[in-house]
Amino acid sequence: MNLKLLSVVVASALVLAGSVAYGGVAFARYRSAQDAPSSAAALHAPGPAAAASGPRIVFRDTAPGQDYGHVASAPLDDPGGTRTVTPLVCDRVYETDAYLSCLQTQAGVVTTYTATLFDSSGGVVKKWGLPGLPSRTRISHDGRLAAFTSFVTGSAYATVGFSTATDVYSIATGHDYGNIEQFALRIDGRVNTAADRNIWGVTFVPGDDDAFFATAATGGHTWLVRGSLGARTLTSVHETAECPSVSPDGTRVAFKVNVSKTATAYWNLAVLDLGTGALTMLPDRRDVDDQVEWLDDSTVLYGLPHAGTPGDYDVWAEAADGTQPPSLLIPHAWSPAVITP
Amino acid sequence: MYITLSDPGAKASASPTPGGARSLSTRVSSTVIAMGVVSMFTDISSESVSAVLPLYITAAMGMSTIAYGFIDGIYQGVSAVVRIGGGWAADRTDQPKWVAFLGYGLSALARVWLLFATGFGALAAVIAADRIGKGIRTAPRDALITASSTPDNLGRSFGVHRMLDTIGAAVGPLLAFVILAVLPQGYSAIFVLSLAFAIIGVLVLGVIVRNGHPAREAGRAPARRLWRLADLRLPGMPRLLVATGALGLITVGDGFIYLVLQSRSSFAAQWFPLLYVGTNVVFLALAIPLGRLADRVGRGRVFLFGHVALLACYLVATVSAGGVAITLACLALLGAFYAATDGVLSALTSQLTPPEGTASGIAATQTVTAVARLLASTGFGVLWFAVGRDGAMWIAAAAAVLAICVALGMLRPMLGARP
Numbered sequence A: 001m002n003l004k005l006l007s008v009v010v011a012s013a014l015v016l017a018g019s020v021a022y023g024g025v026a027f028a029r030y031r032s033a034q035d036a037p038s039s040a041a042a043l044h045a046p047g048p049a050a051a052a053s054g055p056r057i058v059f060r061d062t063a064p065g066q067d068y069g070h071v072a073s074a075p076l077d078d079p080g081g082t083r084t085v086t087p088l089v090c091d092r093v094y095e096t097d098a099y100l101s102c103l104q105t106q107a108g109v110v111t112t113y114t115a116t117l118f119d120s121s122g123g124v125v126k127k128w129g130l131p132g133l134p135s136r137t138r139i140s141h142d143g144r145l146a147a148f149t150s151f152v153t154g155s156a157y158a159t160v161g162f163s164t165a166t167d168v169y170s171i172a173t174g175h176d177y178g179n180i181e182q183f184a185l186r187i188d189g190r191v192n193t194a195a196d197r198n199i200w201g202v203t204f205v206p207g208d209d210d211a212f213f214a215t216a217a218t219g220g221h222t223w224l225v226r227g228s229l230g231a232r233t234l235t236s237v238h239e240t241a242e243c244p245s246v247s248p249d250g251t252r253v254a255f256k257v258n259v260s261k262t263a264t265a266y267w268n269l270a271v272l273d274l275g276t277g278a279l280t281m282l283p284d285r286r287d288v289d290d291q292v293e294w295l296d297d298s299t300v301l302y303g304l305p306h307a308g309t310p311g312d313y314d315v316w317a318e319a320a321d322g323t324q325p326p327s328l329l330i331p332h333a334w335s336p337a338v339i340t341p
Numbered sequence B: 001m002y003i004t005l006s007d008p009g010a011k012a013s014a015s016p017t018p019g020g021a022r023s024l025s026t027r028v029s030s031t032v033i034a035m036g037v038v039s040m041f042t043d044i045s046s047e048s049v050s051a052v053l054p055l056y057i058t059a060a061m062g063m064s065t066i067a068y069g070f071i072d073g074i075y076q077g078v079s080a081v082v083r084i085g086g087g088w089a090a091d092r093t094d095q096p097k098w099v100a101f102l103g104y105g106l107s108a109l110a111r112v113w114l115l116f117a118t119g120f121g122a123l124a125a126v127i128a129a130d131r132i133g134k135g136i137r138t139a140p141r142d143a144l145i146t147a148s149s150t151p152d153n154l155g156r157s158f159g160v161h162r163m164l165d166t167i168g169a170a171v172g173p174l175l176a177f178v179i180l181a182v183l184p185q186g187y188s189a190i191f192v193l194s195l196a197f198a199i200i201g202v203l204v205l206g207v208i209v210r211n212g213h214p215a216r217e218a219g220r221a222p223a224r225r226l227w228r229l230a231d232l233r234l235p236g237m238p239r240l241l242v243a244t245g246a247l248g249l250i251t252v253g254d255g256f257i258y259l260v261l262q263s264r265s266s267f268a269a270q271w272f273p274l275l276y277v278g279t280n281v282v283f284l285a286l287a288i289p290l291g292r293l294a295d296r297v298g299r300g301r302v303f304l305f306g307h308v309a310l311l312a313c314y315l316v317a318t319v320s321a322g323g324v325a326i327t328l329a330c331l332a333l334l335g336a337f338y339a340a341t342d343g344v345l346s347a348l349t350s351q352l353t354p355p356e357g358t359a360s361g362i363a364a365t366q367t368v369t370a371v372a373r374l375l376a377s378t379g380f381g382v383l384w385f386a387v388g389r390d391g392a393m394w395i396a397a398a399a400a401v402l403a404i405c406v407a408l409g410m411l412r413p414m415l416g417a418r419p
Helices: A003-035 B030-060 B065-093 B096-114 B120-147 B154-182 B187-208 B229-233 B237-248 B254-264 B266-270 B272-297 B299-319 B324-350 B355-414
Strands: A042-044 A056-061 A070-075 A083-089 A092-095 A099-106 A112-119 A124-130 A134-139 A145-151 A164-170 A176-179 A184-187 A190-192 A198-204 A211-218 A221-228 A233-239 A242-246 A252-258 A267-273 A279-281 A293-296 A299-305 A313-319 A327-330 A333-339
Touching: A003 B187, A056 A092, A056 A327, A070 A333, A083 A099, A092 A134, A092 A333, A099 A134, A099 A145, A112 A134, A112 A145, A124 A145, A124 A164, A134 A198, A145 A198, A164 A198, A184 A211, A211 A233, A211 A242, A221 A252, A242 A293, A267 A299, A293 A333, A299 A333, B030 B096, B030 B120, B030 B154, B030 B187, B065 B096, B065 B120, B065 B355, B096 B120, B096 B187, B120 B154, B120 B324, B120 B355, B154 B187, B154 B272, B154 B299, B154 B324, B237 B324, B237 B355, B254 B266, B254 B272, B254 B299, B254 B324, B254 B355, B266 B272, B266 B324, B272 B299, B272 B324, B299 B324, B299 B355, B324 B355
Parallel strands: A042 A083, A184 A233, A198 A242
Antiparallel strands: A056 A070, A056 A333, A070 A083, A092 A099, A099 A112, A112 A124, A134 A145, A145 A164, A164 A176, A184 A190, A198 A211, A211 A221, A221 A233, A242 A252, A252 A267, A267 A279, A293 A299, A299 A313, A313 A327, A313 A333
């Protein structure tokens, strides 16, 4: 073996060994953090069937430590108290008293993304492959409809910018409506067939098997749209609105409004009264990137990053009429779902 | 580095390489293999980062996917601009190895910077630096491969290089995802490993790869002057540039083809993040066979054949109802397209250029291709917006027929087996 080759092989081996050693240290640190007790007080449920019942808020546990990413819940009357953690790990989660929707990244040699619908005993009702990173999911409160949104992303070889895919599934009939991007879209009365249209963030209208709201986007603008599953239509209701959420009484829709003057989005929350058309901007001026969940008819919940810890979030509560300043409801939590009997 | 790509069926016609290294013309020289190894390590380095970049930006840094689209745009635009400069510098200095070294070195430095980059601006700057490095190195690298080959095995040499290069592009993402599977949030471990592979690539290039001087070794003076338009007036060059430009204009980009497949087939939708792996596997499997075929039947023919495969891919994706077989057929055609065009274009260009102008010539055809493809994907995006997915695909297919006819006319003098 000549000297040049030998020196390159030795140097390469050293460089590789160094990076593997770095990876080993990172792995050891990760394991010890994983095994460390969660920074939030928690009980551990052995399975979904043994998980908490009764009025509660289900969320994704983001407390650093062994419970990170797990689905957890806290009693409705003591949301910041001891949480019950389940073995299930999700990127996005939504639960009603009958079903749970879990969007997951299946990391592996081949990284894939899935949406899984579980029943209350933990059995899989249906499972879907997603074309990219999980984004939003909702189940109607009567447990008849489910929806999930993912980004359409690939590697650097397959990226053409921002694109989403949103599917609606009828749990009651077993009918898959498929990607609702195919629904006929009307904006301000005119049919829109733009190829760059994207639909995301479905919310179901309580007590209605057909109606839902969602976000439609095309040409750099966004709209709150009202959808009909039977007619396969989407009709614009209000411009500049994303990730809507219908109030339990069905009279108002909360959504995020892009208030940024630059290309980088900055969202604040607003509530639209469907009867009067009155729009109320909520007082929280932080950048909110979440789909609101209603605690009751007068309070909205949403997640915000926990300052100083990447990947950690807190759930905040705010009066839906904008009269009260926001308050911290559940620390180290994200993706809340309110379950009331 | 001990890979010998001997071939039992090869005819042993002993003609020395221009560099004087003793090798059989039907084998590829050790310099080509060493350059392939450099590209392999560098691609493991860059593709492991590229593959997790959308996740890193959105999941770890908490930015939106729109930001990712912007960063991806930087990726596309930057390298075309500096490519001409890299080719010109390689010809003018007659030192393609060290110009390429500068490019590889810059990308390796960008990896160091990546470890400390926080925030959108820093990340965008790191990626721009990485792509500038790629732009600088591409033409000198191909010129060095040309200088280390004979006219008889040029296609095969590029085939060997592109195969090794594509192996790197396939291994990188897999390695990155294995790390993420074992170590969630293990982005810094991926970046450190990526830096290690970049350093190894630079080491192999700096120490092992022979420093070729294409002009001096051919007994000619290096072009010690500014680049001139006259350099493109070599016999055949204007025709080749028109042909590559026309064909580039109908290459709309894999991303759009994958989106069409995804909307038509649930199989493609489920495996969307992995479709490019299928394309790469076919590319690396066919790179050498099609390179050899190009040596035998003519590089112009194989180059055109590659675009016929692309046209077939458009038609298959548009006409059929979808399904597993259609998705796989499309990926195979796309892989064949890359195997028949990527290295073959450089081989075709170098047979038209004198040794002191090879890098500039390769830079010119590659830049024309890159700019035309950028126009094609932008234009296709507008078409998709205006007439819908199927209409846009039909127009692309019709344009492809036209472009292939134009290219056929332009390349007619170059279609012989021994041009």
